[in-house]
Amino acid sequence: MNLRGSGIAALLLLAACGGKSELQPPPGQSLPAPAPGEARQPTPTELMTPGPQARPQRSDELLRRSEDRRDDRFDLPPN
Template identity: 55%
Template sequence: MRAPAALLLILALAACGQKADLRPAAGNELPVAPYGREERLPATVLLEVPTQAAPERSVELRKRSEEREDDPFDLPPAE
């Protein structure tokens, strides 16, 4: 009895997904156009994550230990 109810709940929640394009809420507008552009950017462009905000991870593994270079900014704590 609980399994069908849980399945029905999961299917109902899965059906709640947004299928239409994003639009600003009623009474609001998209941000103004960037300097030098005449038209505003669409919501899809504004939602793209810049590369610097989410860089790709480097998975390069070290094969052997390496000596560190001397760091002139690695100073002992002040007393």
């Protein structure tokens, strides 16, 4: 019975941490200064969004020519 109660308590705690609110800098601190050449300071949401180098887009470029695979000595048939 104790294990069941602790499981329910863990689920309730996990459900409670899903609140969403606008991100704000900690009290007494401000957002980072804008990058050189930028006209405005980025918002917290913009700072949390990964850039194209962090999440590259899929390349749909097709192969232009086929190439034979090199022999792989570790590509063995199943036993």
